[in-house]
Amino acid sequence: MSRALRSARLTTPLIAASLLAGGLTIWSLGLDQARAATPAADKGSAAAAAKASDDFNGDGYADLVVGAPGGTISGQKKAGYVAVTYGSKEGLKPASKQLISRSTAGVPGAAAAKQEFGKSVTKGDLDGDGFTDLVIGADGDGYDGNGADAGAVILWGSATGLTGGTKIATFGYAPQAGDFDGDGKTDLALFAKQGSHGDDPVGQNARLWKGPIARTGTPAGTGDFMDKSQWWSYETDERPDLGCADRPQTCVDGPQSVMGPVVPQAVGDFNGDGRSDIALNQHNGDGQYQNRVLYGSPTGFTTEWAPGYEGALAVGDINGDHYDDLVAGTSNDDAKVKVAYGSKDGLKTDTQSFDQDLPGVPGAEEEGDEFGASVAVSDVDGDGFADIALGTPGEDVRDLADAGSVVLVRGSASGVTGTGAQAFHQDTAGVPGAAEGGDRFGEATALLDVNGDGHRDLAAAAIHENADTGAVWSLPGTTTGLTATNSVAMAPKDLGAPDAAALFGSALR
Numbered sequence: 470m471s472r473a474l475r476s477a478r479l480t481t482p483l484i485a486a487s488l489l490a491g492g493l494t495i496w497s498l499g500l501d502q503a504r505a506a507t508p509a510a511d512k513g514s515a516a517a518a519a520k521a522s523d524d525f526n527g528d529g530y531a532d533l534v535v536g537a538p539g540g541t542i543s544g545q546k547k548a549g550y551v552a553v554t555y556g557s558k559e560g561l562k563p564a565s566k567q568l569i570s571r572s573t574a575g576v577p578g579a580a581a582a583k584q585e586f587g588k589s590v591t592k593g594d595l596d597g598d599g600f601t602d603l604v605i606g607a608d609g610d611g612y613d614g615n616g617a618d619a620g621a622v623i624l625w626g627s628a629t630g631l632t633g634g635t636k637i638a639t640f641g642y643a644p645q646a647g648d649f650d651g652d653g654k655t656d657l658a659l660f661a662k663q664g665s666h667g668d669d670p671v672g673q674n675a676r677l678w679k680g681p682i683a684r685t686g687t688p689a690g691t692g693d694f695m696d697k698s699q700w701w702s703y704e705t706d707e708r709p710d711l712g713c714a715d716r717p718q719t720c721v722d723g724p725q726s727v728m729g730p731v732v733p734q735a736v737g738d739f740n741g742d743g744r745s746d747i748a749l750n751q752h753n754g755d756g757q758y759q760n761r762v763l764y765g766s767p768t769g770f771t772t773e774w775a776p777g778y779e780g781a782l783a784v785g786d787i788n789g790d791h792y793d794d795l796v797a798g799t800s801n802d803d804a805k806v807k808v809a810y811g812s813k814d815g816l817k818t819d820t821q822s823f824d825q826d827l828p829g830v831p832g833a834e835e836e837g838d839e840f841g842a843s844v845a846v847s848d849v850d851g852d853g854f855a856d857i858a859l860g861t862p863g864e865d866v867r868d869l870a871d872a873g874s875v876v877l878v879r880g881s882a883s884g885v886t887g888t889g890a891q892a893f894h895q896d897t898a899g900v901p902g903a904a905e906g907g908d909r910f911g912e913a914t915a916l917l918d919v920n921g922d923g924h925r926d927l928a929a930a931a932i933h934e935n936a937d938t939g940a941v942w943s944l945p946g947t948t949t950g951l952t953a954t955n956s957v958a959m960a961p962k963d964l965g966a967p968d969a970a971a972l973f974g975s976a977l978r
Contacts, residue, residue, distance in 0.1 A: 522592050522646075523917045525601050525626040530556030531917040533928055534603060535941055536587035536976030540967040542570045542580040549586035551605055552964050552973070553631060556919035560926065561943050561957060567631055568966050569605065569624060576622055577636035584619050590978045591736075593646030593655040597681040600626030604657065607641040621659070625684060635686045640676055647736040647745025649765035650692065654680035657688070658747060658763075658770075660733060677769065693769040737784030737793035739811040740764065748775055748782045748795050760797055762816060776807040776820045785846030785855030786811075787880035796857055798841035799824075806841040806859065808885055821884050825861070829887025830876060832864070839863035840876070845977075847916035847925040849946040854880030856950075858927055860911030866894050866904040873910030875929045877951055891950050895931070899953030900942065909933045910942075915977035919943060927951050930974025935960065939973030 523531035535552045542548035548571060555565035569587075571580040580586070589606035596602065603626070607619040620641040624631040637644070640659035649656045661674040678688035732750040739746050744765035751761050758779035763770035775782075777797030787794045792811030799806055805822040824841075825834040834840065843860030850856065859876045866872035874894035879886050894911075895904040904910070913930040920926065924946030932939040940960040944951045961968035 522594070522601055524556075525553065525592075525603065526555060526628055526630050527600050527626070528556075530558070530921045531919050532556050533561060533915070533917065533919060533941075533943070534590050534592070534976070534978040535928075535930075535974055536590060536605075536978075537939065537961065537966065537971040537973040538585035538588035538608070538975050539937065539939075539970045539972035540570070540587075540961070541969060541971075542586075542967065543572045545580045545582045545584070546970075547583045547585055548572075548580035549584055549588065549607065550966065550971075551587040551590065551603075551976075552961075552966055553603070554959070554964075555630065556921065558920060560920040560945060560955065561959075563957075563959065563963065565630075566964055568964065569631070571619075571622075573634070575632075576624075576634035578619060578622065581619065586619070586622075588976060589643040590976050591644050591646045591657075592978060593657075594626070595623065595646065595655050595657065595680055595682040596625065596684060597654060598626075600628070602626050603631055604637075604644045604646060606644050608643065608662065623682070623684075623686070633684065635684055637686060639674075643733045645733045645736050645747050647747070647765070648680075648743075649677065649745050649747075649770070650679065650767050651742065651744035651765065652679075652767075654689070655682075656680045656745075657682065658694075658733065734782035735784040735795070737795070737811075739784075739793050739795065740815040741792050741811065741813055746793075748784065750779050750782070762795070764815060773815060774818065775816060776809040777804070780804070781842060781844040781860075783844040783846040783857070785848075785857075785880075787846065787855045787857070788882055788884050789854045789880070794846075794855075796844050796846055798844040798859070799839065806844070806857075810884070823878075823885060823887075825876070827878065827885070827887040827890070830878060830890045831892040832874075832876075835865075837863045837871075843912060843914045845914040845916040845927075848880070849877065849916065849925045849927075850879070850948055850950050851923050854882070856880050856916075856925075857885065858914045858916055858929075860914045860929065862909035862912040862931075864894070864911075866896050869904050869906040871907050871909055872896075872904040873908055873912065873931060875911040875914060875927065877927070879950075889950060893927075893929075893944060893951065893953060897953050900944070900956055901958040902940070902942075907933055913974050913977045916946075918946070920945060922946075924948070928977045930977055932972045932974045935968075937970040937972055938968045939971055939975070941974045941977065 538549040540550045550570035553567045554561045571578045586607045588608040591604045603624045621637040623635040642660040642662040645658040657678040659676040675694045677692040679690040735748045747763040760775035760777045762775045781798035794810045797807045805824045808821040809816040840861045841859045845858040862873040864874040877891045895902045908931040910931040915928040916925040926946045927944040930941045934940040942958045944956045
């Protein structure tokens, strides 16, 4: 199967008919202007339906964050930006959007080539004011343009949306928010960029900031990153000191470091102790990766096994037992999606594995499909069991190579089931646009309740749409699963954002 990525064009209107009446010019309005022109949302059940961690303006509807790390900002290629589209009773409101980059007023730092601002994002109420805040990382090779880590930026939630900007120096690589020590306040796990991927594992500096975090960028406290009980649980060798707390070590055991480079992927509570845990990919040297979990505790993290190797990770309660489960996507064509179920002792080591040959799943397993290249987990149909959206960007549609699709499989008391599974692509009736080769629809996915009806809605990206411009689709969730009815799509031009090779949709949150 050809892996070539070809330029593509949306051949039908991007916006569903229900939104066209307002005209595309409404996309360029700011959030406050849109509110002035739009009646107040009927919150009703919405306030209870949307996860607080997804809602920046406190209106009860989840808000979608889209990273475009390839965007050119202030003439700087791959400087990157983030687009935030606010949810409403009708779903994503194209008028209610914000564009955020290092050139946005109030955002610290400056746009720099290859910085890739927006390649990673995380959400949480960091200052405890009841509004969710957004942390944006910069994961690129260019750092700040001068070879230093560009750090991360916090945008603060409010009734009028995200405001201000606070810099987190040095630690700009895939930050993660969660209550890691179990004190009821949101903490930040921070990671520094580590550029070496040599034969041996290398140290990667990390910090644990305890919440609440002031808008000056000052945490309430800091903690050892690794639990002290694990400091010396790994055998040391003759490698030189890697600069992790001045200890001769492999940096798996340092109080302020991890063996890296690591790529944090997802946060959940796998052992039900009320503390957030982090699932991540970890480089072991010689090009080899494995997945691990950092379990939260009052004194730092402890590290344990997780299923799979390099690939996408996502968290949710698939079997309804009130423990979060971990889904590990495929990292190559021969692998299967793996699910490790949570328990009071953490993730169970016996996993459930499946691919497109799972009975009930549309289509068939074929080489190059990349089933599970992206993963999102949440309850779409409202039955109390989390469902799994699996991006399959290498899927052929008709004779179009790598057009891409997304498959939804259901959760149940016995785990993942193919019963009621669904598949969607750009040629699915009701989905805006048309499938074209090389679009790789489904390369990124997210599930969040943008219309406040209690069902998680699918966000799916085709980041190579239109010569790497990228586009994102939103498909509503219902009691019977996902539907293409009233689905919408958006590309950078619809938002008045930079579009050339923006890779719009690289991050969805």
